[in-house]
Amino acid sequence: MLRLRQRHGFTLVEIMIVVAIISLLAAIAIPNLLRARHNANEAAAIATLRTISTACESYRSAQTPTTYPANLAVLSSATPPYIDSSLAGATGTSNARQGYYYTYALVNANQFTCTAKPAVSGTTGTRVFFVDESGVIRLNSASGAPIE
Numbered sequence: 013m014l015r016l017r018q019r020h021g022f023t024l025v026e027i028m029i030v031v032a033i034i035s036l037l038a039a040i041a042i043p044n045l046l047r048a049r050h051n052a053n054e055a056a057a058i059a060t061l062r063t064i065s066t067a068c069e070s071y072r073s074a075q076t077p078t079t080y081p082a083n084l085a086v087l088s089s090a091t092p093p094y095i096d097s098s099l100a101g102a103t104g105t106s107n108a109r110q111g112y113y114y115t116y117a118l119v120n121a122n123q124f125t126c127t128a129k130p131a132v133s134g135t136t137g138t139r140v141f142f143v144d145e146s147g148v149i150r151l152n153s154a155s156g157a158p159i160e
Contacts, residue, residue, distance in 0.1 A: 053111035053137045057128040060099065061143040064126050067094035079121040111136025
């Protein structure tokens with residue numbers, strides 16, 4: 013009796029072709045994924061600045077005499093809170109929120125500023141965003157050019 017030998021597994025050439033196809037797909041998809049994440053971080057920073065601006069105005073209207081909060085921690089420790097505590101902690105060089113750090117400053121009782129800067133410029137975001145008591149969100153490049 014003559015038995016045919018059955019083939020088990022894949023040849024080296026077949027495996028190499030599959031690896032090449034997967035590598036090609038990854039080379040196309042990964043940059044697009046990183047760009048989408050970058051854009052999502054910037055959109056989240058804009059939305060967060062809008063939230064901070066709205067929270068500051070709500071806080072100010074509840075105060076007698078009217079004044080803006082001294083810092084973001086005041087907004088998160090109020091009962092009920094105006095913002096969540098993770099946003100209040102996203103300052104300085106730790107606890108970035110969706111790739112951005114937020115710097116809040118009370119100028120006087122009637123003025124505040126808040127700036128959103130990318131944690132890693134060019135990776136988590138490219139642009140720097142800014143809002144003040146006017147509620148208008150402004151932007152510039154992370155290179156340090158003045159915000160207009």
